[in-house]
Amino acid sequence: MSTETRKLDRVVIRFAGDSGDGMQLTGDRFTSEAAAFGNDLATQPNFPAEIRAPQGTLPGVSSFQLHFADYDILTPGDRPDVLVAMNPAALKANVVDLPDGGILIVNTDEFTKRNLTKVGYDSNPLEDESLERFQVHKVAMATLTIGALEETGLGKKDAERAKNMFALGLLSWMYHRPTEGTERFLREKFAKKPDIAEANVLAFRAGWNYGETTEAFAVTYEVAPAKLNAGTYRQITGNTATAYGIVAAAQRSKLPVVLGTYPITPASDILHELSKHKNFDITTVQAEDEIAGIGIALGASYGGALGVTSTSGPGIALKSETIGLAVMTELPLLVIDVQRGGPSTGLPTKTEQADLLQAMFGRNGESPVPIVAPQSPSDCFAAVLDAARIALQYRTPVLFLSDGAVANGSEPWLIPDVDSLPDLQVEFATDPETFQPYSRDPETLARPWAVPGTPGLQHRIGGLEKQDVTGNISYDPENHDRMVRLRQAKIDGIEVPDVVVDDPSGEAKVLVVGWGSSYGPIGAAARRVRKLGLPVAHAHLRHLNPFPKNLGEVLRKYDKVIVPEMNLGQLALLLRAKYLVDAVSYTKVQGLPFKAEELQDVLADVIKGVSA
Amino acid sequence: MTAIDLGIPGLTGIPTTDEKQTARDYKSDQEVRWCPGCGDYIVLNTMQSFLPSLGLKRENIVFVSGIGCSSRFPYYMNTYGMHSIHGRAPAIATGLAVSRPDLSVWVVTGDGDALSIGGNHLIHTLRRNVNLKILLFNNRIYGLTKGQYSPTSEEGKITKSTPAGSLDHPFNPVSLALGAEASFVGRALDSDKAGLTSVLRQAAEHRGSALVEIYQNCPIFNDGAFDVLKDADEAQRRIINVVDGEPIRFGREGEYCVIREGFGLAVAKSADVDASDIVIHDASDLNLSFALSRLSTQDLSHTVTGVFRRANRPTYDDSARAQVDAAKAAKEADLSKLLHGKDTWTVVG
Ligand SMILES: Cc1ncc(C[n+]2csc(CCOP(=O)(O)OP(=O)(O)O)c2C)c(N)n1
Ligand code: SF4
Ligand SMILES: [Mg+2]
Numbered sequence: 018m019s020t021e022t023r024k025l026d027r028v029v030i031r032f033a034g035d036s037g038d039g040m041q042l043t044g045d046r047f048t049s050e051a052a053a054f055g056n057d058l059a060t061q062p063n064f065p066a067e068i069r070a071p072q073g074t075l076p077g078v079s080s081f082q083l084h085f086a087d088y089d090i091l092t093p094g095d096r097p098d099v100l101v102a103m104n105p106a107a108l109k110a111n112v113v114d115l116p117d118g119g120i121l122i123v124n125t126d127e128f129t130k131r132n133l134t135k136v137g138y139d140s141n142p143l144e145d146e147s148l149e150r151f152q153v154h155k156v157a158m159a160t161l162t163i164g165a166l167e168e169t170g171l172g173k174k175d176a177e178r179a180k181n182m183f184a185l186g187l188l189s190w191m192y193h194r195p196t197e198g199t200e201r202f203l204r205e206k207f208a209k210k211p212d213i214a215e216a217n218v219l220a221f222r223a224g225w226n227y228g229e230t231t232e233a234f235a236v237t238y239e240v241a242p243a244k245l246n247a248g249t250y251r252q253i254t255g256n257t258a259t260a261y262g263i264v265a266a267a268q269r270s271k272l273p274v275v276l277g278t279y280p281i282t283p284a285s286d287i288l289h290e291l292s293k294h295k296n297f298d299i300t301t302v303q304a305e306d307e308i309a310g311i312g313i314a315l316g317a318s319y320g321g322a323l324g325v326t327s328t329s330g331p332g333i334a335l336k337s338e339t340i341g342l343a344v345m346t347e348l349p350l351l352v353i354d355v356q357r358g359g360p361s362t363g364l365p366t367k368t369e370q371a372d373l374l375q376a377m378f379g380r381n382g383e384s385p386v387p388i389v390a391p392q393s394p395s396d397c398f399a400a401v402l403d404a405a406r407i408a409l410q411y412r413t414p415v416l417f418l419s420d421g422a423v424a425n426g427s428e429p430w431l432i433p434d435v436d437s438l439p440d441l442q443v444e445f446a447t448d449p450e451t452f453q454p455y456s457r458d459p460e461t462l463a464r465p466w467a468v469p470g471t472p473g474l475q476h477r478i479g480g481l482e483k484q485d486v487t488g489n490i491s492y493d494p495e496n497h498d499r500m501v502r503l504r505q506a507k508i509d510g511i512e513v514p515d516v517v518v519d520d521p522s523g524e525a526k527v528l529v530v531g532w533g534s535s536y537g538p539i540g541a542a543a544r545r546v547r548k549l550g551l552p553v554a555h556a557h558l559r560h561l562n563p564f565p566k567n568l569g570e571v572l573r574k575y576d577k578v579i580v581p582e583m584n585l586g587q588l589a590l591l592l593r594a595k596y597l598v599d600a601v602s603y604t605k606v607q608g609l610p611f612k613a614e615e616l617q618d619v620l621a622d623v624i625k626g627v628s629a
Numbered sequence: 630m631t632a633i634d635l636g637i638p639g640l641t642g643i644p645t646t647d648e649k650q651t652a653r654d655y656k657s658d659q660e661v662r663w664c665p666g667c668g669d670y671i672v673l674n675t676m677q678s679f680l681p682s683l684g685l686k687r688e689n690i691v692f693v694s695g696i697g698c699s700s701r702f703p704y705y706m707n708t709y710g711m712h713s714i715h716g717r718a719p720a721i722a723t724g725l726a727v728s729r730p731d732l733s734v735w736v737v738t739g740d741g742d743a744l745s746i747g748g749n750h751l752i753h754t755l756r757r758n759v760n761l762k763i764l765l766f767n768n769r770i771y772g773l774t775k776g777q778y779s780p781t782s783e784e785g786k787i788t789k790s791t792p793a794g795s796l797d798h799p800f801n802p803v804s805l806a807l808g809a810e811a812s813f814v815g816r817a818l819d820s821d822k823a824g825l826t827s828v829l830r831q832a833a834e835h836r837g838s839a840l841v842e843i844y845q846n847c848p849i850f851n852d853g854a855f856d857v858l859k860d861a862d863e864a865q866r867r868i869i870n871v872v873d874g875e876p877i878r879f880g881r882e883g884e885y886c887v888i889r890e891g892f893g894l895a896v897a898k899s900a901d902v903d904a905s906d907i908v909i910h911d912a913s914d915l916n917l918s919f920a921l922s923r924l925s926t927q928d929l930s931h932t933v934t935g936v937f938r939r940a941n942r943p944t945y946d947d948s949a950r951a952q953v954d955a956a957k958a959a960k961e962a963d964l965s966k967l968l969h970g971k972d973t974w975t976v977v978g
Contacts, residue, residue: 306749
């Protein structure tokens with residue numbers, strides 16, 4: 018029987034299994050194959066909070082979703098078209114997301130009575146009718162893998178572990194993916210254990226051959242390469258892009274970077290990445306807690322380095338007092354918050370954008386801080402560079418609000434030409450004749466950056482209120498009022514680019530405003546409703562403090578403004594307060610990114626309501 | 630010229646000057662605002678008189694403090710200075726020391742600042758051995774907040790917040806620092822200018838963290854806390870000043886001494902023991918230093934002063950810089966190469 022080949026414009030695949038099944042690696046490899054093939058893509062891993070949850074249980078399920086297409090896509094996809102379930106737990110946790118008619122590939126070997134009861138299946142779903150709505154492919158992946166590796170002399174246990182590569186091989190065949198990259202990758206990864214490397218390659222080929230030779234699969238699929246802008250691409254996660262942006266900031270400012278930080282999910286990878294790049298004059302200090310982390314960063318900034326600290330929401334809570342000190346001492350400081358579900362320890366491995374008001378107001382006194390938020394994994398690079406620009410030029414702490422979805426998600430990135438990156442060089446104060454610790458640049462209102470070791474500029478700074486210009490301690494009421502307003506004016510006056518409105522028809526009456534990682538789902542939803550003939554405008558904010566200068570005008574142009582957020586309406590609150598617009602809030606806090614599908618319905622309803 | 634030429638490890642890398650300096654040069658133009666009679670004045674004066682002898686460029690000296698009366702110190706020094714937030718000075722100073730090998734960085738802190746809110750930073754700074762000189766002004770009270778008991782107040786202390794007496798057992802700051810394996814620990818009395826200067830000098834010359842506990846009188850909220858150590862007669866019986874390499878004797882005529890007892894040390898009359906039983910101070914011996922610290926009691930019936938411990942071990946900041954230097958030597962800082970990574974693909978337009 019010959020297989021039929023169907024052409025698709027996009028596909029979403031989800032690999033799901035036990036934490037020990039290597040699903041992240043499998044997903045990563047498929048992503049690399051898709052990238053090498055020239056598809057546009059976006060990915061989203063989803064892993065348990067527990068490091069080693071008991072095998073075969075629901076809390077132990079780990080998954081990796083990948084969306085690839087022949088056009089530019091914005092999200093990792095709402096729902097999988099294909100679900101690969103390596104055990105009953107993975108099936109149970111993920112099958113709810115599979116739409117009717119979806120392809121379900123199941124590793125039957127794990128569907129033992131014991132494993133089924135462990136997750137609460139009374140009967141075997143592979144044998145009853147519960148999966149009838151799907152195109153189910155039952156494959157004994159473990160058995161087939163062990164069989165394929167029989168000759169290698171590898172023990173059964175070791176052989177069975179390669180079953181994820183069997184799954185990858187099968188999927189690679191189904192989607193006509195190139196295979197050389199994966200084989201090369203496996204040989205490199207297991208270079209020190211050649212027998213394991215060969216076993217994985219064999220399992221991978223066995224999966225491929227299984228598709229090719231058995232008659233179980235009648236259809237294969239092709240997704241053509243996407244027409245992306247010309248240039249050199251790589252795949253990148255948000256945390257890596259953030260780390261690279263910091264390296265670039267060091268290079269473009271010609272300053273050393275000192276990262277003071279304390280490990281926390283989902284921000285730790287920024288520390289891990291930066292600690293590999295000391296050759297760029299980057300020092301990483303794993304401190305005793307978040308307070309020390311930011312203290313170290315601020316001390317380094319005081320000494321003339323770019324101080325950086327990275328954390329997640331609970332860490333920001335601990336850093337608040339030091340952020341206030343940085344506001345008062347007016348020193349550059351980059352504070353990275355990779356947001357996760359809260360409050361308290363909350364949902365450590367899940368995403369949320371509920372730290373906006375904490376970033377905006379979470380300090381004592383009038384303590385304004387600029388806020389920058391990246392809209393996608395690769396955007397972290399440019400966004401963090403811009404945050405560094407603001408910190409250095411305006412001598413202020415800057416909050417960078419990434420989140421779990423952006424941090425761990427990945428997408429292709431058009432690698433920028435290094436020479437085209439902004440020049441971030443700043444000048445230190447050197448002239449004792451004119452030096453005043455709290456004099457200000459007339460344009461930026463920044464005070465001089467006078468680093469210890471500069472002759473004749475000895476001065477004292479600190480957290481007590483400063484006298485304007487001299488920086489001496491002052492308790493004078495008028496002076497305090499003036500300084501509070503000056504600090505605010507400095508932040509309000511930060512130059513940020515105008516917000517760009519995406520409204521292809523120019524006829525939209527409804528504006529959807531988002532910020533941060535909801536860019537993908539909002540953008541995708543906007544495209545969908547436009548296809549339905551409903552015009553909608555989309556504005557996405559990278560700068561949340563100060564807001565772009567044209568934002569008020571933009572908001573007032575539309576009959577209705579809707580603001581979807583993964584919180585209870587924090588941006589909406591700010592927009593309503595500042596611009597007196599009747600912004601409608603749409604919120605969801607499930608620890609998961611929005612789905613384009615649900616936002617499509619929300620937008621369509623609002624648009625219809627306006628035109629009615 | 631830098632102090633490297635002087636062969637003083639603690640000052641290596643810090644630019645020196647041939648210009649003659651005086652205590653005046655170290656006084657800032659700010660009016661000193663401690664209460665009359667406050668011990669902080671004497672420490673400030675001692676510091677200002679002592680610093681010129683190091684011959685460092687003033688602009689390469691930085692004082693970083695936390696919050697408390699004592700933490701106002703940087704404002705009065707004509708050097709660089711940061712008056713930071715409560716308890717966090719060691720962390721901020723660590724960032725400064727890591728990024729700037731050419732600075733002499735001093736931390737000024739109080740018993741509340743260093744041992745309550747900032748206890749964590751203090752012990753971690755000491756264990757890391759960051760090249761910082763930490764001056765702990767111990768007045769056994771919270772001065773700035775007007776007289777609550779502190780982590781060094783004696784048990785049962787009656788204060789505004791403890792009218793029925795404090796319940797907690799105090800820290801012995803020297804024992805705590807030694808427990809964190811600090812590479813240098815000393816103690817001095819505010820009123821003892823010579824003793825304090827000697828400990829400050831040794832601290833400055835030491836490469837690594839140096840914790841100096843300074844007993845400081847707060848005449849307003851804890852007056853006379855150290856009077857028994859200041860009364861000439863009492864002091865003879867109570868103060869055990871130790872000098873590296875010398876037998877530990879004290880008293881007007883050396884009539885008291887320190888001997889070994891069980892796993893620790895004890896005080897004896899010199900006349901009652903064999904001269905060979907008198908302990909010879911060895912500042913490189915952590916166990917001995919710790920045992921010495923245990924001779925100091927809450928009621929000050931004995932107090933050890935001088936340098937308890939001075940030992941060489943790598944400093945965090947030197948090591949961190951060495952890692953960066955090694956990485957720079959091993960690999961060019963090629964941003965474009967980094968951004969490309971291993972796996973790229975090209976789309977042709
Ligand atoms: C976060 C914070 N908590 C509390 C205070 C109030 N406070 C200021 S100084 C101090 C205690 C100071 O005692 P100590 O460190 O012994 O310094 P001293 O005034 O005795 O020199 C306290 C509790 C503060 N400034 N900041
Ligand atoms: S309250 Fe005590 S410690 Fe504070 S300045 Fe007055 S005397 Fe000195
Ligand atoms: Mg005190």
